[in-house]
Every structure is written in C-alpha cells, then in structure tokens.
Amino acid sequence: MLDCEFVNRFLAFYLLGTGQYLGNLEDYLNDVMIRLRKESKSTIEKCRIDFLKAMKYIANIFGEIAFRKITANRRYGQINKPLYDAITVNMAKLSEKECEQLFEKRDKLLEEYNKLLNDKKFVNIITSGTATIDNVKGRHNVIYKLFRKVLADD
Numbered sequence: 743m744l745d746c747e748f749v750n751r752f753l754a755f756y757l758l759g760t761g762q763y764l765g766n767l768e769d770y771l772n773d774v775m776i777r778l779r780k781e782s783k784s785t786i787e788k789c790r791i792d793f794l795k796a797m798k799y800i801a802n803i804f805g806e807i808a809f810r811k812i813t814a815n816r817r818y819g820q821i822n823k824p825l826y827d828a829i830t831v832n833m834a835k836l837s838e839k840e841c842e843q844l845f846e847k848r849d850k851l852l853e854e855y856n857k858l859l860n861d862k863k864f865v866n867i868i869t870s871g872t873a874t875i876d877n878v879k880g881r882h883n884v885i886y887k888l889f890r891k892v893l894a895d896d
Contacts, residue, residue, distance in 0.1 A: 748826060750774065752793055755831040757781075760879045767873040796833035799841040803848045804829075804855075811868065812859045824872040828885040836889065843893055851892045858888060 754774035755763075763770055778786065800808050809826040810818040833841065844851055858864045864884055867877040 747771075748823070749793070751823065751827045752830050752834070753778065753789060755827050755882065756789060756792070756834055757785075760882050763875060763878050765873065765875045792834040793830070795838065795841060796830050799845055800829060800833055803845055803851060811865060812856075822868055824868040824877070824881055828868075828881040832882065832885045832889055840889075840893055844889060847892050847895070850895060851888075854888055854892060858884065 750771050754771050757777060758770065758774055762773075807818045809821045809829060811822050811825065813819040833844075836844070864881075867880045867884075871877050872881075
C-alpha cells in the first residue's frame with residue numbers, strides 16, 4: 743500500500759496545493775480522495791499524464807538518488823516522502839519544455855540539489871515535523887525556487 747500512499751500524496755499536493763493544507767496530513771489525503779470521486783475524466787487524465795511526465799524526468803535527471811536524503815555516512819538513504827512530494831509536484835507542474843531544459847541542465851540542477859541536501863535548515867524541514875504547515879509549504883517552495891533558479895541560469 744506504500745505505492746498508493748505515494749500516489750495519494752502526489753495527487754493531494756498537485757490538485758489541492760499547499761494553500762489548502764491545514765496541518766493534518768491524514769485529513770488532507772482523505773480530502774483529495776473525496777475530490778477525485780467528483781473530478782472529470784479529463785482532470786484525472788491530466789493528473790496521470792503530468793505524474794508520468796514528472797516521474798520520467800525525475801528518473802532521467804536524479805536516477806537512483808531521487809527523493810533520498812544524504813545520511814550521516816555521506817551516502818543516499820531511503821526514499822523521503824516529504825522530498826518525494828515536493829519534487830514530484832513541482833516537476834509535474836512544469837511544462838514539457840521546462841522539464842527538458844532541466845534535463846539539459848541536470849549537472850547544474852544536481853549541484854544545487856546536493857547543496858540543498860547539505861543545508862541543515864532544508865534537511866530539518868524534510869525530516870522533523872514534516873506535516874506542519876510551515877514545513878510543507880517550505881519544502882514545496884524551496885524545490886519550486888530550485889527549479890526556477892536552474893531554469894533561469896544561462
């Protein structure tokens with residue numbers, strides 16, 4: 743069921759956004775499931791297409807290190823759910839052209855991403871109190887800014 747939770751997290755943050763998040767992750771995930779029952783087939787199809795697009799580019803850019811924090815012994819650890827939802831949703835919201843640009847600039851993106859994974863403040867918001875409103879909004883905002891920064895660099 744872990745795979746279902748990951749998809750549910752994506753759908754919640756993708757469809758509802760962080761603005762509707764009120765601090766209770768379980769309620770938030772339930773809210774998106776209720777909403778999905780009422781959504782049009784075209785909206786659900788757009789979610790599917792954007793999710794698959796995001797996963798393709800994430801795999802091609804990040805490979806095995808996708809969604810993983812750096813551990814104390816300087817290796818990449820297990821998949822981190824908060825990192826997953828911030829990266830997938832922000833990638834899904836980019837256009838195909840922007841995703842392709844990030845792929846072309848993957849060396850720069852990975853360099854900046856690794857800086858984030860070594861930033862104590864960022865690591866804290868994806869590790870401790872990950873369901874608080876500030877940390878949810880914070881991680882999504884940081885990843886959004888990371889992608890925008892790399893896209894803006896020439």
